[in-house]
Amino acid sequence: GIQVEQSPPDLILQEGANSTLRCNFSDSVNNLQWFHQNPWGQLINLFYIPSGTKQNGRLSATTVATERYSLLYISSSQTTDSGVYFCAVGGRGAQKLVFGQGTRLTINP
Amino acid sequence: NAGVTQTPKFQVLKTGQSMTLQCAQDMNHNSMYWYRQDPGMGLRLIYYSASEGTTDKGEVPNGYNVSRLNKREFSLRLESAAPSQTSVYFCASSRGGGETQYFGPGTRLLVL
Numbered sequence: 001g002i003q004v005e006q007s008p009p010d011l012i013l014q015e016g017a018n019s020t021l022r023c024n025f026s027d028s029v030n031n032l033q034w035f036h037q038n039p040w041g042q043l044i045n046l047f048y049i050p051s052g053t054k055q056n057g058r059l060s061a062t063t064v065a066t067e068r069y070s071l072l073y074i075s076s077s078q079t080t081d082s083g084v085y086f087c088a089v090g091g092r093g094a095q096k097l098v099f100g101q102g103t104r105l106t107i108n109p
Numbered sequence: 110n111a112g113v114t115q116t117p118k119f120q121v122l123k124t125g126q127s128m129t130l131q132c133a134q135d136m137n138h139n140s141m142y143w144y145r146q147d148p149g150m151g152l153r154l155i156y157y158s159a160s161e162g163t164t165d166k167g168e169v170p171n172g173y174n175v176s177r178l179n180k181r182e183f184s185l186r187l188e189s190a191a192p193s194q195t196s197v198y199f200c201a202s203s204r205g206g207g208e209t210q211y212f213g214p215g216t217r218l219l220v221l
Contacts, residue, residue: 086152096167
């Protein structure tokens with residue numbers, strides 16, 4: 001099955017800094033989603049991005065499907081950005097998502 | 110709209126007891142999913158239902174059963190709980206397979 005690897009596993013930054021989170025996957029995908037799990041455990045969908053680039057406020061994501069990676073950019077970090085960011089992928093026609101291990105982001109004031 | 114709701118929020122069981130986790134969505138989605146999340150790990154798919162009347166195994170189905178009661182509701186049953194099933198359980202739904210998934214708040218289960 002598809003393997004998903006996220007890096008870095010942990011990231012500690014000061015408020016106002018920018019960050020880049022990476023997701024590598026081992027096979028062709030037609031479904032890639034980024035999620036944020038806040039410190040209270042709630043999972044929020046950030047992007048559905050099997051290819052191309054999308055932006056939503058201070059967050060943006062780019063997926064280069066041919067090279068099997070996706071990047072999540074967070075600019076001007078705020079303490080509320082803290083939590084775990086998950087990348088999840090699905091193959092062609094697949095119902096299932098395979099999740100990476102996540103990147104734990106800590107934004108200090 | 111409430112989105113995806115789960116009950117209970119927290120449960121403690123003794124080994125061998127049974128229980129059912131409930132999930133409901135009000136977004137008229139066709140597909141529903143059950144995941145478990147263990148400490149420091151990503152989510153792993155237990156079972157999913159592509160549409161009303163169908164269910165399929167995910168990555169870690171052993172020890173669980175599911176029922177897609179109707180389009181809105183998808184329940185997860187532990188027939189004989191084991192300590193290895195201590196976890197946080199998330200339900201999710203999507204309009205169809207391969208589309209954006211929306212998650213419920215989770216159920217924390219502790220099996221003693």
